[in-house]
Amino acid sequence: MSAPTAAGPAGASLRRWQRFTPAERVMRSAFYIVVLIAIVWSLRSIEIIPEFLYDAPQQTVDLFARMWPIDWAWYPKVVNAALLETLHTATLGTILAVAMASLVALMVARNITRSVVLNTIGRFILVATRSVHAMIWALFFVAVFGPGALAGTMAIALHSIGFTGKFLSEAIEEAKPGPIEALIATGASPLAILLKGYWPQIKPAFLSISMFRWDINVRESAVLGLVGGGGLGMALDTALSNLYWDQAGSGAVRDLCGGHRRRGRNRMAPVADDLSKSATPHARARRRSGASGRELQPDHFNWSATLARPAMAHFSSPSELDPLTPTAPIVSLPTLIGTPPRSAMTSASSRWAASSGISVVRFAHSALVRPKVRAV
Amino acid sequence: MIIAILFVKAVGFGALAGMLALIVASLGFISKLVAEAVEEMSMRQVEAVRATGAPFLSLVIMGVLPQVMPRFIGFSAYQLDSNLRNSALVGLVGGGGIGATLFTAFQRFDYDFVLTIVLAIIAIVMVGEVLSGWMRRLFQ
DSSP states (O other): OOOOEEESOTTSOOEEEOSSOHHHHHHHHHHHHHHHHHHHHHHHHSOOOHHHHHTHHHHHHHHHHHHOSOOGGGIIIIIHHHHHHHHHHHHHHHHHHHHHHHHHHHHHOTTTOOOHHHHHHHHHHHHHHHHSOHHHHHHHHHHHHOSSHHHHHHHHHHHHHHHHHHHHHHHHHTSOHHHHHHHHHTTOOHHHIIIIIIHHHHHHHHHHHHHHHHHHHHHHHHHHGGGTOOSHHHHHHHHHHTTOHHHHHHTOOOOOOHHHHHHHHHHHHHHHHHHHHOOSHHHHHHHHHHHHHHHHOHHHHTSTTTTOOOTTGGGSOHHHHOTTSOOOOOOSSOOOOSOOOHHHHHHHHTTOGGGSSOOSSOOHHHHHHOTTOOOO | OHHHHHHHHHHOSSHHHHHHHHHHHHHHHHHHHHHHHHHHSOSHHHHHHHHTTOOHHHIIIIIIHHHHHHHHHHHHHHHHHHHHHHHHHHGGGTOOTHHHHHHHHHHTTOHHHHHHHHHHHHHHHHHHHHHHHHHHHHHO
16 A cells, blocks of 8 residues: 655665554554455354355255246235234334433434433433344244234344444434524423424435334345244245245245155255254254154154254244144254253243243243144 | 345265355445445546556555545454444354353353353454454554
């Protein structure tokens, strides 16, 4: 970046022009070194398993081959309702978020709240809600409210507070003091000042921020179902869990038919291999349960959804939503990985959705209290 | 998120899939903003470099890059910020990293552990914000 150029008449004392001061140059070099270190460090810590890379093209071709033709038949049955639920989740979430964010924004705006402590608290709320992703909020609310659109709505609402509140408070701070002072001079009450002084000034910003956030929320709520937040993501999750990529393409859920079953069986072996090669503890646990399951229930283990579910598959409950989708069989006896925490014993007996899927981690107690588990 | 699922299918579980998903997701964003920055820059310096008969590569390095570098760094800093957040997310669908740990902890109802992870994520996001602010100031 620094470009030393010799300027000045030849023979005279050579003056060197430099774009940056030495301190700046040191900082910049430090920055480049830090970036280099970060890249090398990241590359070393990311496990790249070459075997997985070799067959990536085949896997991708396989994926798209199975996505086509799109399974439109299930659009009216499942996707339409899920889509509406997603839209409603986003809308309701945005309204809630805007309502809560308005209060926080008033707290953060320095020209309205003149207390530094309150400003800081408000700012912390904004940052904290923003840095936890909607997905993680959804995990929380699924635990609190149980799976469904309510959890998704609350997740959307809480995550949006940070964004909406930040921009709203900036809009409030930018409001012109003239009208406010005029109102104060008439002896208006604080509420009147807010409604007649600030509101007309921030109204356009308020509306555009809300609409923008709604736009983002529609996108986000579509994937919230993956962790149990209801809506389109739930349908997508069910399709993905069953490895029905053509339905994932149309976002639909379909019951098992013979053809799909056969295709699933053929594909079971490579997926199981992938899992057993994978070195994460999660996958190792799956492998362990899978290995014992193969001997116990060979027929059901062939079913494609048994092992090769995406990691979050437990969170949605496809069998309750769509009775045509068979519940995945339990492939193994209870496997304890480590000591289950105290909370596990009680939570598993309540309304956690984990019961419908196949779980790698099965606690001995939870199997007794869950009525929905189907014996195979 | 959806891209992450596709990549998990393509290259298997693990951080590689998450990384690829983040790359694809960031690609459009960064390239769009950089393209805008390049369109807005002044052509005079580019013409000056071209007048010296420089080849295309030097044209880009000497004429274009110095002008867009600060904004490029700015976008990268912003994207680093949001990728820090998103990388916790891709773990949920099998993209590895702290998201996977978080998910496992959730499945085990190990909520005290979950809180630790969430606080760690918030902390790392805040550190990331400080870092990206430093980056931006360095190149402004």
